Amino acid sequence: AQKITQTQPGMFVQEKEAVTLDCTYDTSDPSYGLFWYKQPSSGEMIFLIYQGSYDQQNATEGRYSLNFQKARKSANLVISASQLGDSAMYFCAMREGRSGSEKLVFGKGTKLTVNP
Amino acid sequence: KAGVTQTPRYLIKTRGQQVTLSCSPISGHRSVSWYQQTPGQGLQFLFEYFSETQRNKGNFPGRFSGRQFSNSRSEMNVSTLELGDSALYLCASSQKAWGSSPLHFGNGTRLTVT
Numbered sequence: 001a002q003k004i005t006q007t008q009p010g011m012f013v014q015e016k017e018a019v020t021l022d023c024t025y026d027t028s029d030p031s032y033g034l035f036w037y038k039q040p041s042s043g044e045m046i047f048l049i050y051q052g053s054y055d056q057q058n059a060t061e062g063r064y065s066l067n068f069q070k071a072r073k074s075a076n077l078v079i080s081a082s083q084l085g086d087s088a089m090y091f092c093a094m095r096e097g098r099s100g101s102e103k104l105v106f107g108k109g110t111k112l113t114v115n116p
Numbered sequence: 117k118a119g120v121t122q123t124p125r126y127l128i129k130t131r132g133q134q135v136t137l138s139c140s141p142i143s144g145h146r147s148v149s150w151y152q153q154t155p156g157q158g159l160q161f162l163f164e165y166f167s168e169t170q171r172n173k174g175n176f177p178g179r180f181s182g183r184q185f186s187n188s189r190s191e192m193n194v195s196t197l198e199l200g201d202s203a204l205y206l207c208a209s210s211q212k213a214w215g216s217s218p219l220h221f222g223n224g225t226r227l228t229v230t
Contacts, residue, residue: 033216035218035219037221042223043204043206043223043224043226044221044222044223044224045206045208045219045221046221047218047219047220047221050216050218052216091159093159101164101166101171101172102147102149102164102166102171102172102208102210102219103149103161103164103172103174104149104151104159104161104219105161106151106158106159107158108158109158
């Protein structure tokens with residue numbers, strides 16, 4: 001069974017508008033962390049935002065925020081005021097506490113295109 | 117602070133050959149992980165090292181191996197290359213042994229097997 005599901009293979013958004021990228025996860029571990037990464041065409045994976053399973057508040061980092069709904073096991077990424085440079089692949093990933101390691105399990109990704 | 121450095125950026129090999137990829141983590145980072153990225157399988161975990169010890173290994177054949185040196189630099193080796201090994205290989209480092217610290221990735225090594 002997939003542990004991270006990203007149901008949107010591709011998304012389009014107009015410049016300056018907000019966009020939400022979906023991510024659902026599956027784990028029985030009470031301790032876990034959720035990450036979002038951006039991968040431009042150059043290939044480098046860029047860390048965007050982190051949410052811990054015990055965090056009470058939704059994480060925010062500049063224009064990025066994470067809509068964390070624990071009961072629904074969803075961790076959607078919200079990008080506000082989209083910019084042309086936001087066009088890239090976006091990956092949701094999870095780290096489980098019981099793994100005792102840094103291992104991340106990634107979703108298949110969402111390709112975001114920002115239109116001028 | 118310099119980021120994660122992977123060398124080489126591009127490699128072309130033929131089936132049956134072996135290849136060694138190198139990764140220098142961010143200074144002070146002791147944990148290094150390797151991932152394989154392909155269009156079909158996405159990002160898959162290969163292995164993870166911490167203080168020269170392999171802590172975790174993904175579901176890959178024994179042809180894939182790695183090691184970490186005392187300065188935290190890491191290498192991964194693929195022997196008897198197959199066409200399906202063509203992929204982007206990403207190395208990542210992190211500061212803590214676990215927790216909220218994110219993985220910081222390098223630009224990757226794009227391996228093409230012909």
